[in-house]
Amino acid sequence: MLVIYNSKSKQKEIFKPIRANEVTMYVCGITVYDYCHIGHARLMVAFDVINRYLRYCGYKVNYVRNITDIDDKIIKRALENKESMHALTTRFINALTEDMQALGTLTPDSEPKATDYVPQMVTLIETLIAKGLAYVGTTGDVYFDVTQFKNYGKLAHKDLEALEAGSRVAIVEAKKTPLDFVLWKMSKENEPYWPSPWGNGRPGWHTECVVMSSLELGQPFDIHGGGNDLKFPHHENEIAQAEGAYEKPFVNYWMHVGFVEINKEKMSKSLNNFFTIHEVLREWKNEVVRYFLLYGHYRSPMDYSLEALEGAQSALDRLYGALRGLALPTEIIENDVAKAYETRFMEAMDDDFNTPVALSVLFDLVRELNRNKIEEPDNVIALAQMLKKLAAVLGLLTEPVENYFQQDAHSAIAANEIEALIATRRSARAEKNWAKADEVRQQLAQKGVMIEDSDNETTWRYQ
Ligand SMILES: [Zn+2]
Incomplete structure (x- = not known):
């Protein structure tokens, strides 16, 4: 029985999908104006494993991960580079795809781009204005009025006053209250724009995800994921718009992935303490990086360090090493000793996708496999097949064994x-x-x- 930690209830809940045997899942993806760093990689790999495990359990998964291709940072970078916004975002969408392939993530079922959904975003904003949940500010930008949505703060577990006191929201005179957030932003000269009833402009980031997720998956859908930093205000603001506009629940399970830290500080572009996926993959094998990212539970923060990557390398060497010299037939051999490991592996993954425990099961399996090479040769093939099968759920041991040992970045x-x-x-x-x-x-x-x-x-x- 699969149990998922729901950020909204702050507890583990038994997973019950809306439609039997089907899962609808939306993950806030990348704003494409630069190379992704290891923090992004962790988010992508965490949800890739969740996607793979749900499929392994027999669910038909519809996994949507959006691409934000319109945003202030994109506009600024394109101007700095003297290139078109489209040229910039195309370049970094390609880099993102390359990174994701290198890290062995399965392609999502859909990767909608924000710029493909602007008219639908305009429709949502019109609905919110008609319902008295949004207003045109004094500068012409359109804002969501958080005081008019009674459940505002339910995901953050704070009321309006506490949120206002705790957040560093800039006081903008055009807004009624500081936490009001922009739905439509008027364009300045030389900025890309779309037409709307309020004038030429572009949608706000929080509006994008509401439109793309509910149009692709329906409302409500099962799982909405993202990085821990998106919980507030991004996801809170998504809930306010979706539930405000359509008066029905938006999402059943909210899942948030912890940060990658360096010396206890979040790896981020703004702190300039990040390593890009490109850089790291020049030094380390693809699967070593993937192993490193799965070694911590997805909700906990994890430290990026040379020692951690070295540890991942030697752990993965052991897993691959156990398969060395074994010729595995394609026909699967049923074996109770091997089957017991699958049960334990699934127990770990059923407990809120606990990859560190799942990996420890693989190491127990490897110990048994190595011992059986001498003591019980009859079990060896079945154990090795099980090792490969379970590792594949984590996207590991996907290379031919000798290829793995023969590739070395340095x-x-x-x-x-x-x-x-x-x-x-x-x-x-x-x-x-x-x-x-x-x-x-x-x-x-x-x-x-x-x-x-x-x-x-x-x-x-x-x-
Ligand atoms: Zn989002």
Whole structure:
């Protein structure tokens, strides 16, 4: 029985989807004006695992992750770069797709772009004005009137007064109260704009997600996710608009992912303490980064450090190492010893997607597998197949084993050069030129490459 921590009730709840065996899930995606950093990667990988596990449990999942391609930061960056907004966002959507592929995330079922939904956003704003929930401010921008929505603050668990006192909202004279948020922003000269009853302008960020999620998934839908920083005000503001306009619940389960921190500070663009996914993948194997991101529970903050990545590398080496030299048939072998690990793995994942515990089950499985190689060879194939099957739910152990050991981001020698040297050594051995063969072996060792000869094959790995 799957249990999910709902940020709205602040407790774990039994997951009951709206339609049996189907899950509708929306995750606030990326504002595309720069490369994504490791904090973004964590959010994407966390929801990728949730998506994969729901499918593994047999749910038909409709996973929507939006792209914010209109925003003040985008406009500013495009002007700085002297390029069109479209050229800028296209470039970074491509970079995002590349990053997500490298991290092994499944493509969402839909990736709507905000700019494709502007007329529908205008319709929503008209509805809110008609209901007395929104107004045109003195400068022509349209605002949501938070005092008119009685449940405002329910997700943040604070009333209006406490929210106003606690948040650093700028006093803008055009607004009635400081927490009122912009729904439609009038465009300035040289800014991109769309027509509306209030003049040429662009939608506010909080409006985008309401429109894209409910049009793609219906209202209510099952799961809405995002980073912890989106809980307030972004998600609170989404609820106010959706429930205010349509007078029915918006979302059943709110899920929020913890930050990646560096020295106990949130990794963020504004603090300039971030590492981009591009940078990190130059130094570390793709799956090592993915493993690192799953090593903490998705709700807890996690520290980014060299030691943590090294730990992820050696842990993943152990998982792959257990599969070395085993030829696995495609036909799955049923086996009770192996099956018991699946039960334990699912218990961990059913408990609010507890990946650290799920990973510890994989390590227990590896210990059993390694022991059985000597003591119970009959179980070995079934255990190895189960290891691969469960790791795949986390998006791990997806590479052929030898490929994994042969890729090394900071190696001193490329794989094709190694293959060429091994071929030279093979000819030397065939000619019984042992001195030459040994020389090649030493040459490889100096570059950190170990070779092993079996019957008539030579395998290699970086040390
Ligand atoms: Zn959003």
